[in-house]
Amino acid sequence: MATMVQAVRLALHVGETKLGVTDIFGEDVGPPLGGVFTATQGLRTAWNSPLDERGIVGAAMGLAMAGQKPVAEIQFCDYAFNTIDLLKLAGNTLWSSNGDWNVPLVLMTPVGAGIHGSLYHSHSLDAQATRIPGWKIVMPSNPRDAYGLMLSAIQDPNPVMVLIPKALMRVKAAGPDEMIPGEPEDPRALGKMIDAPIGQREGWEPEWPETALEFVPIGAAKTVRRGEHVTVVTYGRMVGVAKRAADVLSREDIDVELIDLRSLHPYDWPAIAESVARTGRAVFVNEDTEITNFGEHLIRRCVEELWDSLRAPPILEAGKHLPGVGLAEPLEAATIPGLGSVTDAIRRCVRQPDRRVGNSRPRRDFAFTWTGEAPVGPFDAYERAFRHR
Amino acid sequence: MHERMVEARCLEERLIRMQRGGDGYFWIGGPGEEAFNVALGLLAKKGQGLDHDYLHLHYRSSATLLAMGADPVDALRQMKSVATDPYSGGRNFCGHYSKREWNVAPITSPIEVQYATAIGTAIAQKRAGGEGITIVQGGDAGTAEGDFASCLVWASRPGFELPMLIIVTNNGWGISTPGHEQHGEQRIADRGKAFGMRTATIDGNDAESAYRGLEEAMRYVRRERKPFLLEAYVSRLYGHSSSSGSNYVETEFDCVTEIEKKLVARHLRTSDECDSLRAEYEQFLLEAAKTVSLEPKPEPASVWEHVFTDRDIVGEGARKVPHDNRLWKAPACSFPTTKASKSGSAS
Numbered sequence: 001m002a003t004m005v006q007a008v009r010l011a012l013h014v015g016e017t018k019l020g021v022t023d024i025f026g027e028d029v030g031p032p033l034g035g036v037f038t039a040t041q042g043l044r045t046a047w048n049s050p051l052d053e054r055g056i057v058g059a060a061m062g063l064a065m066a067g068q069k070p071v072a073e074i075q076f077c078d079y080a081f082n083t084i085d086l087l088k089l090a091g092n093t094l095w096s097s098n099g100d101w102n103v104p105l106v107l108m109t110p111v112g113a114g115i116h117g118s119l120y121h122s123h124s125l126d127a128q129a130t131r132i133p134g135w136k137i138v139m140p141s142n143p144r145d146a147y148g149l150m151l152s153a154i155q156d157p158n159p160v161m162v163l164i165p166k167a168l169m170r171v172k173a174a175g176p177d178e179m180i181p182g183e184p185e186d187p188r189a190l191g192k193m194i195d196a197p198i199g200q201r202e203g204w205e206p207e208w209p210e211t212a213l214e215f216v217p218i219g220a221a222k223t224v225r226r227g228e229h230v231t232v233v234t235y236g237r238m239v240g241v242a243k244r245a246a247d248v249l250s251r252e253d254i255d256v257e258l259i260d261l262r263s264l265h266p267y268d269w270p271a272i273a274e275s276v277a278r279t280g281r282a283v284f285v286n287e288d289t290e291i292t293n294f295g296e297h298l299i300r301r302c303v304e305e306l307w308d309s310l311r312a313p314p315i316l317e318a319g320k321h322l323p324g325v326g327l328a329e330p331l332e333a334a335t336i337p338g339l340g341s342v343t344d345a346i347r348r349c350v351r352q353p354d355r356r357v358g359n360s361r362p363r364r365d366f367a368f369t370w371t372g373e374a375p376v377g378p379f380d381a382y383e384r385a386f387r388h389r
Numbered sequence: 390m391h392e393r394m395v396e397a398r399c400l401e402e403r404l405i406r407m408q409r410g411g412d413g414y415f416w417i418g419g420p421g422e423e424a425f426n427v428a429l430g431l432l433a434k435k436g437q438g439l440d441h442d443y444l445h446l447h448y449r450s451s452a453t454l455l456a457m458g459a460d461p462v463d464a465l466r467q468m469k470s471v472a473t474d475p476y477s478g479g480r481n482f483c484g485h486y487s488k489r490e491w492n493v494a495p496i497t498s499p500i501e502v503q504y505a506t507a508i509g510t511a512i513a514q515k516r517a518g519g520e521g522i523t524i525v526q527g528g529d530a531g532t533a534e535g536d537f538a539s540c541l542v543w544a545s546r547p548g549f550e551l552p553m554l555i556i557v558t559n560n561g562w563g564i565s566t567p568g569h570e571q572h573g574e575q576r577i578a579d580r581g582k583a584f585g586m587r588t589a590t591i592d593g594n595d596a597e598s599a600y601r602g603l604e605e606a607m608r609y610v611r612r613e614r615k616p617f618l619l620e621a622y623v624s625r626l627y628g629h630s631s632s633s634g635s636n637y638v639e640t641e642f643d644c645v646t647e648i649e650k651k652l653v654a655r656h657l658r659t660s661d662e663c664d665s666l667r668a669e670y671e672q673f674l675l676e677a678a679k680t681v682s683l684e685p686k687p688e689p690a691s692v693w694e695h696v697f698t699d700r701d702i703v704g705e706g707a708r709k710v711p712h713d714n715r716l717w718k719a720p721a722c723s724f725p726t727t728k729a730s731k732s733g734s735a736s
Binding site: 016020021022023025030031044045046047049050052054055057058059060061062063064065066067068069070085086089093094095096097098099100101102103104133134136157158381384385386 | 438439443445474475476477478480481485487488489494495497499502504505506507508509510511512513514523535536539540542543546690693694695696697698699700701702703704706707708709710711712713714715717
């Protein structure tokens with residue numbers, strides 16, 4: 001039963017033995033350490049780079065353009081901010097060259113709070129990342145998805161960012177459905193096979209289990225829990241928090257439907273739309289700061305496209321718009337969503353009076369009735385272009 | 390070489406006229422750099438994949454592309470931003486070339502990012518062996534950016550030096566700011582010395598010394614599989630871009646008139662031959678610009694194309710040379726803080 005960090009390592013091993021990965025590199029990624037979270041321990045193609053994030057992204061781009069298949073790591077996403085210029089470049093190379101060059105690289109980086117990481121080891125990247133077109137962006141919430149999304153990221157011919165919630169690195173699969181097909185059931189057995197011994201590592205070689213090539217498609221959300229009163233859309237570490245909130249609320253007869261988005265771009269709008277149209281209530285949860293937050297975009301689409309179905313205003317529960325996450329536990333708890341605040345947000349949404357009661361006729365969007373043409377939403381072209389299902 | 394230089398100059402002057410005449414929104418280019426850039430294009434090992442040279446150029450590189458055999462009419466198409474522009478489909482400024490078939494990486498507007506991306510093609514070529522090298526070029530102003538320092542560090546990692554020709558074409562200007570007001574180093578090439586790199590500073594305005602300087606630097610990188618930092622002094626004959634007026638600067642050295650003087654003096658060409666060569670290119674490009682102006686603009690819906698691809702274009706048929714850390718031998722440490730080096734220096 002793998003932890004998320006072991007799942008990433010297993011996927012990278014499959015990547016370098018079966019999917020053509022040529023380079024896994026970044027700061028402290030190669031031997032002897034194998035990554036500060038040990039995500040790259042024992043991998044044959046792993047190597048150490050200078051402590052230079054722009055160089056790492058640039059090198060990954062060049063390797064990709066030379067027909068190689070690199071997986072680069074930024075040690076903490078907090079240090080990816082000085083690479084945004086190069087991330088833009090990776091995202092626009094195919095487009096600017098009118099389809100001449102693609103950039104098949106994977107960039108993985110630990111994100112989010114929850115490890116008492118203070119200002120520079122707690123940041124989220126999802127809002128920034130979704131503002132860099134040309135990238136696919138995924139964020140797993142459990143070991144099996146981490147494994148399957150990493151495999152998909154490696155196989156994808158576009159730049160893909162794999163955002164790994166750092167607080168979940170050491171968290172084991174919650175049950176058999178979160179296990180990787182082929183991994184030993186006993187977590188100690190897996191640890192003995194693929195975790196390097198502490199201290200002297202000279203001559204150590206991992207013994208890799210034969211795991212299946214099980215891809216989690218990019219762009220496909222997963223409905224973690226069915227419910228009828230409210231839809232909660234989240235990803236990464238907040239999936240577990242939302243699950244616990246749903247358990248708490250079930251005792252109050254509030255039935256939560258929970259969607260784990262898994263991919264932030266392209267995102268699974270049909271899954272969100274179907275659920276929100278049915279429940280009429282939506283709460284979006286993530287750790288990033290709340291102003292110009294990715295959840296705000298999803299709320300915009302709900303309002304624009306699902307207005308007739310909404311029973312109450314959608315709610316965003318996200319990190320506070322503050323310059324940092326404080327080290328002391330009360331400071332972190334006051335900044336980042338937790339069980340209490342997520343539970344409150346869902347409760348608040350459900351307790352809003354139903355705005356549809358009393359409206360016998362669903363309201364029509366006046367903009368569409370003006371033209372007399374078939375409704376065309378602002379995201380129709382987006383859906384046509386980027387839905388990879 | 391002379392003919393390509395004339396062609397490149399005529400192309401840049403036609404592009405400037407197109408922009409002024411409303412047939413383009415913005416001009417930026419490399420008039421004044423023809424001697425150096427033509428030599429570079431002629432000497433590059435042209436082709437696709439690891440066994441050929443990767444070129445990470447900048448927006449003053451038209452002459453290099455022409456010397457490699459690019460059609461000048463395509464540059465006019467990019468200026469006119471028509472759908473037939475083969476480099477960007479009407480999406481990018483003029484001089485922003487991209488040609489995967491010749492390993493020419495897409496040229497971008499930031500002045501430094503190519504120094505970072507070049508690291509990657511050079512790593513792949515280091516592992517692949519052979520003769521292919523990575524050539525990266527930028528201006529003197531761009532060397533103030535961190536990516537230039539990244540390039541020097543990554544190119545000279547002990548035991549894994551990269552087969553990379555790092556070029557700085559020094560025209561003495563960063564837009565409107567004179568370089569000497571911002572840079573204290575005597576020569577930019579000297580920065581390479583701290584990394585144990587071979588370096589040279591050459592007169593890029595002189596066709597012969599540009600060609601010889603490039604030839605020698607390339608020979609070293611190709612054979613030794615190690616980096617070379619080459620600084621070439623060049624002119625900027627029409628200013629930074631159309632934003633600064635794009636007028637001919639009389640005080641700058643003109644490499645085209647200079648090579649013509651030499652050719653005439655050595656009886657290799659007459660002055661009339663030089664004039665008629667220029668007139669021929671001018672006429673050809675004038676006619677071509679008229680034709681290009683009638684070509685269709687890109688369809689609005691095409692903005693959605695090429696955001697993502699389903700096909701690994703660069704990976705198809707590419708030779709993969711994976712890193713293998715079992716083969717990696719770390720070099721002996723020479724830092725003065727380790728016990729081994731202290732005892733070594735005592736003995």
